Amino acid sequence: MDEVEAAVSRDEVTVVVAHSERATLRVGDVFLKVDADQARIEAEARAMSLAPVPTPEILWRKPPALALAALPGTTLGSLGGASTGSAAAWAAAGAAIRKLHDGPLPPWAGRAGRSVAALAAELDAECETLVTSGLLPADLVTRNRQVAEAAFRPWTPAFTHGDLQIAHVFLDGDRVTGIIDWSEAGQGDALYDLATFTLGHEEHLDDVIAGYGADIDLDVIHAWWSLRSLLAVRWLSEHGFDPFAPGCEVDALKARM
Incomplete structure (x- = not known):
């Protein structure tokens, strides 16, 4: 359920996103998420x-599917696409993210809550693969691995979404109407969410931070942009997505050079 699509017929099935792990279909105002991992659906x-x-709204849940009602409004755009919305809309999204991060902690760790040691090991292995496979040039990988180092520091656990792309936050004007795709949620690093939300749309980072209402270490945001992109490039390439498209992950890596 990566974005709202206008005027979908009630008798038309639309594939919103699909890969080997999960798929999301839309039928009228209902989104049906089918996931091979039932633990992920439950989470x-x-x-x-x-x-x-x-x-x-959860309409019903029956393995292997979760049926959700559509949200009103539209997103601020998508990674690689033109961004929309006023500065106030981006600030409203920042305020909603802050409300999430200030909420009571869920009793499990999410994607943004991996330990520094585990994350560093995963990143080092992925960087080696990116270079040896020839998928990315060595200098690009090396520079962004250096930038990513700033993410490896102590952080206070927050309620994090874990995959807070701008296509997952819906607004009606300057009001947030809902956030979708919570399968990676749990305790984690709040700056991971802020970095994910602004990846590829750096021009709106100040607006988001203004709405968030806290001092933010920009070096850590830059680090998460690099780290998330390095970890995503190969997976996206292998699952039918294009991280080399304008404004997407590889361009985010190039911006750090």
Whole structure:
């Protein structure tokens, strides 16, 4: 459920996103998420029930599927696409993210809560693969691995979404109407969410931070941009997505050079 699509017929099935791990279909105003990992579906439903921000209504849940009602409004855009919305809309998104991060902690670690040691080991292995496979040039990988180092520091656990792309936050004007795709949620580093939300749209970072209402270490945001992109490039390439498209992950890596 990566974005709202206008005027979908009630008898038309639209594939919103699909790969070997999961798929999301839209039929009218219902989104059907099918996931091979039932633990992930259960975690998503539980996270939505705990999140202190608007989320889609769960219509029903029956393995291997989760049916969700569509949210009103539109997103601010997508990675690689033109960004939309006023500065106030981006600030409103920042305020909603802050409300999430200030909420009671869920009792499990999420994607943004991996230990520094585990994350560094994963990143080093992925960087080696990117270079040896020839997928990315060595100098690009090396420079962004250096930038990513700033993310490896102590952080206070927050309620994090874990995959807070701008296509996952819906607004009606300057009001956030809901946040979708909670399968990676849990305790984690708040700056991971802020970095994910602004990846590829650096021009709106100040607006988001203004709405968030806290001092932010920009070096850590830059680090997460590099780290997330390095970890994503190969997976995206292998699952039918294009991280080399303008404004996407590889361009985010090049911006750090």
